[in-house]
Amino acid sequence: MTNIRPLKIAGIGYCVPKTVITNDDLKKLYDTSDEWIYTRTGIKERRVVSGNETAIDIGLTAAKNAIEKSGFKPDDIDCIIGAASAPPQLYPTLACTLQDKLGIGGNVPAFDLTAACTGLIYALQVARGFIGLGIYKTILIVASDNNSKITDWTDRGTSILFGDGAGAMVVTESEDGVDDILTLNISADGSIGQLIQTNFPSQCCPLVEQAQEVGNGKIIMNGKEVYKFAVTTVPKYVEDCIEKADMKAEDIDYLIPHQANQRIIEAIQKRLNYSDDKVISNIKYYGNTSAASIPIALVEGVEQGKIKLGSTAILCGFGAGMTWGAAVVRLRKGIC
Ligand code: UT7
Numbered sequence: 001m002t003n004i005r006p007l008k009i010a011g012i013g014y015c016v017p018k019t020v021i022t023n024d025d026l027k028k029l030y031d032t033s034d035e036w037i038y039t040r041t042g043i044k045e046r047r048v049v050s051g052n053e054t055a056i057d058i059g060l061t062a063a064k065n066a067i068e069k070s071g072f073k074p075d076d077i078d079c080i081i082g083a084a085s086a087p088p089q090l091y092p093t094l095a096c097t098l099q100d101k102l103g104i105g106g107n108v109p110a111f112d113l114t115a116a117c118t119g120l121i122y123a124l125q126v127a128r129g130f131i132g133l134g135i136y137k138t139i140l141i142v143a144s145d146n147n148s149k150i151t152d153w154t155d156r157g158t159s160i161l162f163g164d165g166a167g168a169m170v171v172t173e174s175e176d177g178v179d180d181i182l183t184l185n186i187s188a189d190g191s192i193g194q195l196i197q198t199n200f201p202s203q204c205c206p207l208v209e210q211a212q213e214v215g216n217g218k219i220i221m222n223g224k225e226v227y228k229f230a231v232t233t234v235p236k237y238v239e240d241c242i243e244k245a246d247m248k249a250e251d252i253d254y255l256i257p258h259q260a261n262q263r264i265i266e267a268i269q270k271r272l273n274y275s276d277d278k279v280i281s282n283i284k285y286y287g288n289t290s291a292a293s294i295p296i297a298l299v300e301g302v303e304q305g306k307i308k309l310g311s312t313a314i315l316c317g318f319g320a321g322m323t324w325g326a327a328v329v330r331l332r333k334g335i336c
Contacts, residue, residue, distance in 0.1 A: 013065025042262020
C-alpha cells in the first residue's frame with residue numbers, strides 16, 4: 001500500500017459497572033456451582049449494570065478516559081465509531097448518543113458497526129482506512145455493551161458467561177510517521193451465524209400473515225459449537241496473520257485476546273507457544289464483556305504492571321456473526 005497515512009493509537013480507556021455478581025450469586029437463579037463455572041470458563045464473577053445504568057453510561061466514562069489519555073479535546077475528534085453488540089437501543093446509536101454527551105458537536109459523523117465481540121478490531125480496521133486515506137484525522141472508537149440486558153437469565157449455559165463493560169480508543173494520524181498497526185485482518189463466516197443469535201421481537205404488518213417464530217431479544221448460543229470454532233479457527237488465524245505479515249510470534253510482547261473463556265485463551269497461547277506472563281487474562285473478574293474485553297484487559301494489564309508500555313501486542317477477537325479478527329499493534333508509552 002502506498003501513500004497510506006500511518007495511524008497512532010493515542011489513548012485507551014475503560015469502565016465497568018460497580019455491581020458484582022459472583023458465581024455463588026447465580027445459584028439463586030438456577031442449579032449451578034462455582035466449581036462448574038470456574039473449571040469450564042475461568043470465570044469467578046462479572047459486572048452488571050443496574051437500575052437506569054446502561055452501556056451509554058459506562059461507554060461515556062470509557063470514552064472520557066481515552067480522550068483524556070490521548071491529550072486531545074472532544075472537539076478534536078472528527079469521527080466516532082460505536083462498536084456494540086448489545087447497545088441499550090438500536091437508534092439513536094451509541095456513537096450518536098455519545099457524540100451529544102461528550103459535546104463533540106454536530107459536524108462530525110457518528111455511527112455504530114455490529115461485529116459482536118470482534119467489534120473493536122473491526123472498528124480499528126475501519127478507522128485505519130479513514131485515517132490512511134486522510135478522510136478523518138482523529139477517531140474515537142467506543143465498544144460498550146450491556147450484555148446483561150439481553151441475557152436469558154434462565155439459561156445456565158449462557159448467562160454464566162457474559163458481563164457488562166466498556167472500552168474506548170482514540171486513534172489519530174501519526175505525526176512521526178510510525179504506524180501503530182503492524183498488521184490487522186478481519187474475517188467472517190455467516191454460514192455458521194446460527195451459533196450465536198439475538199433475534200429481536202418483531203411483527204409483520206397486521207394486514208398480512210404473521211411470522212411463525214418471533215424472537216425474544218435474548219442471546220441464544222450453541223456453546224459447544226462456538227467453543228469448537230474458537231479453539232480451531234482463532235488460534236490458526238492469529239498464527240497466519242503473524243506469518244503473513246512476516247513477523248514472528250516470539251518477537252511480539254503480549255497476547256491480549258478477547259476474554260470469552262479461559263480455555264479458549266489457553267488454546268491461542270499454546271498455538272503461539274507463549275509463557276503465562278505474555279498472556280493477559282482478566283476473565284476471572286469480568287466474564288465476557290464482548291467487544292470491550294480487549295481494551296479492558298489491556299488497560300487493566302497496564303494498571304496492574306502485567307503490561308509494560310513501549311511494547312507490541314497481538315489483539316484478537318471473535319464472536320457472533322461469526323466474526324473474527326486479529327491485529328498486531330504498537331503500545332506507546334502514555335496511552336493509558
Ligand atoms: O464471544 C463468544 C462467546 N461464547 C463462547 O465463547 C462460548 C464457548 N463455549 C463455552 O464456553 C462452553 O460451551 C460453555 C462453558 C458455555 C458450556 O460448557 P460445555 O462443556 O459445552 O457444557 P454443555 O453446555 O455441553 O453442558 C454439559 C452439562 C449439561 O448437563 P448434561 O446434559 O450433560 O446432564 C448441562 O446441562 O453441564 C450442564 N450445565 C451446567 N451445569 C451446572 C450447563 N450449564 C451449567 C451450569 N452449571 N451453569
